[in-house]
Amino acid sequence: MADTATTASVAAASAANASTDAPPFQLGKPRFQQTSFYGRFRHFLDIIDPRTLFVTERRLREAVQLLEDSKHGTLRPGVTNEQLWSAQKIKQAILHPDTNEKIFMPFRMSGYVPFGGTIVVGLLVPHQKLASPVFWLWLNQSHNARVDYANRNATKPSPMSKFIQGYLGAVISAVSIGVSLKVLVQKANKFTPTTRLLVQRFTLLPSIGPAGDGADASGPPHARPGGTPNHPVHAGEIETSQLEPEIARATSSPTVVYNKGL
Template sequence: MADTATTASAAAAASAASTSTDAPPFQLGKPRFQQTSFYGRFRHFLDIIDPRTLFVTERRLREAVQLLEDYKHGTLRPGVTNEQLWSAQKIKQAILHPDTNEKIFMPFRMSGYIPFGTPIVVGLLLPNQTLASTVFWQWLNQSHNACVNYANRNATKPSPASKFIQGYLGAVISAVSIAVGLNVLVQKANKFTPATRLLVQRFVPFPAVASANICNVVLMRYGELEEGIDVLDGDGNLVGSSKIAARHALLETALTRVVLPMPILVLPPIVMSMLEKTALLQARPRLLLPVQSLVCLAAFGLALPLAISLFPQMSEIETSQLEPEIAQATSSRTVVYNKGL
């Protein structure tokens, strides 16, 4: 029976391939684009954050899931193209959690990160903020980040709520402390002119958010450093659990979290400082907030796929760099591990 199902699945795949020449042959559960190059990873993550999947109806989601089930069991109807299969997989991965198969709340999906996060970025970059507004926007930003992290977590192993609360509180406290501290220092800097002080204040959110992101990653995933993470050989077989690979995974993720807010929180202040001098905005100050929102949206849309494309989702490391027991457990020169997002 298994051989029959496999043959039928292969036949269905061949049928799909023959009816679609634009899309690559479909592979269930595999990325559509090659992950060995930065461009391939960039195209892959553009699919993941595509905000159009937020508008997929319940009926379309059921159809996509059913299409993938038909492909898996070799009962795919004739005429289904590779493009349709890739589209169905994109929809399922954007909406349903891969481990629990439950729908992810829309604001916390990766595809909702930019639309729901942009208003927060605009709030972080508002000029002349009071102490209360600084605390509010930093708290809201880290709350949103924590919920996105939790909603897209690896749910194959149970994680205690205390770990989530610890990471959340650590991120909020570090972000608020750094933002408030830097703002106080800027206010007390008598050497700055009012214009310079305003410009410097606009860059305060970046170090606050970047440091909080690192704190969030370390605290939320500290268990990986203690227990290690799974490493696999070239055939996908489990080799063992490595603490060294866990350190590499956390370092790569932390670097991503530092790069991510850089264009979002650095480019808009530079662009806005130039745009504010134009005759159009000086004559129509009410346009400042809408223009700043568009600038932040563009920066966010560029920064997110660029940052998460820096490292492959499945990273590779030489076995000689890992624990001796890992190196002795496989003949492979390299092993792979899931870096996480």
């Protein structure tokens, strides 16, 4: 009788797994195939999913326990692949993979869009005084620096001085470029008032890219194809032969490193 019940439980679990579209669960592996653009796109959508910001402490503990049970082969009957993938998504969104500590909500990958988006709005609104763009540029670079630090590769410690150097360099670059462009636009006498107002809304955006690159060079760099993955942010590696042909032709390296976080 006991054997019959066990067989029935296993059969029910198999049927539940088969009834969903979720692929077989693999602990620590991406849910979506990384050999296609669509698979990588779905993977990054999962990473930045803001719904994980609202996961409760109890749900997080349940997710961690479910993954531990999967790791040790002690899963209860009826657990589906979908539940396991969901548990892994929750854990990876909230806990640092190296330190296992909770990442502060604004600095999680899933918080980058809602929290970073608010800053972008602040960068785009008209600024009458120089203090206003300086504040938003400083806030943007501060947020980026904290996201980089919170999601750093903690297996290879880096001196705090490098992070501070990168942060200061990014802030100084962003403020210098942004304020300089704003002053130039204000002094330009060939613009109509409407055109000047429109241009001024976007004068701060060019200062974001160069400043961000400066921060990556001095601080914890984003792992990217052709980059230097000494201290990557949750880096992954893939064989060049598995990439799309047009991307594979752009490098002679047998493998490329990519940032699994952003």
